[in-house]
Amino acid sequence: MALLVCTGSRSSTDWTNKVAYLGQSYYSCLVDKCWRSATFPWLSKIASLDYGGKLTIVPETSAELVAELDAFDPAGTMEGTKTLRRVCEETAASGKTLWISGDMYPVLTREGR
Numbered sequence: 001m002a003l004l005v006c007t008g009s010r011s012s013t014d015w016t017n018k019v020a021y022l023g024q025s026y027y028s029c030l031v032d033k034c035w036r037s038a039t040f041p042w043l044s045k046i047a048s049l050d051y052g053g054k055l056t057i058v059p060e061t062s063a064e065l066v067a068e069l070d071a072f073d074p075a076g077t078m079e080g081t082k083t084l085r086r087v088c089e090e091t092a093a094s095g096k097t098l099w100i101s102g103d104m105y106p107v108l109t110r111e112g113r
Contacts, residue, residue, distance in 0.1 A: 001024065001027050001049075001051060001102050001104055002022060002023050002103050002104045003020075003021070003022040003026070003027055003049070003100055003101070003103065004020075004100070004103040005018070005019050005020035005021070005083075005084065005087055005098065005099070005100050006018050006019060006098070007019050007087070007096045007098050007099070019090075019091075020087050022080045022083065023080070025080075026079070026081075027047070029078070029080070030047040031047045034046070035047040035048060036048070039071075040068050040071070041068075042057075042065045042068050043069070043072055046100055049101065049102035050102050051104070052101065053102045054099055054101045055099065055101075056097060056098070056099055057097065057098040057099075057100070058097050059092040059096065062088045062089070062091060065084075066085055066088050066089060069085045069088070
């Protein structure tokens with residue numbers, strides 16, 4: 001599975017403003033390292049998304065996700081982490097909401113591997 005990242009106003013359900021697409025390898029990494037993790041609650045929610053599932057991140061909580069991304073990849077070497085961090089910061093600065101959705105099969109779980 002991959003992750004589709006969109007942004008818009010808080011009340012919008014418009015998914016046409018796609019700002020990032022995080023591929024299978026990054027999603028797989030999140031599943032391996034963050035699925036059901038108390039250390040990374042936001043990344044755990046992202047890793048737990050099903051196809052078409054949606055996670056909403058409002059500007060007030062973007063900083064929490066950015067802090068998790070920094071702890072998850074402190075050197076900032078993963079392209080997916082850099083992209084998601086940048087998108088979170090830009091979206092929060094503009095007062096917009098971020099949506100992350102599962103896109104494309106297969107869905108990975110620890111039991112399913």
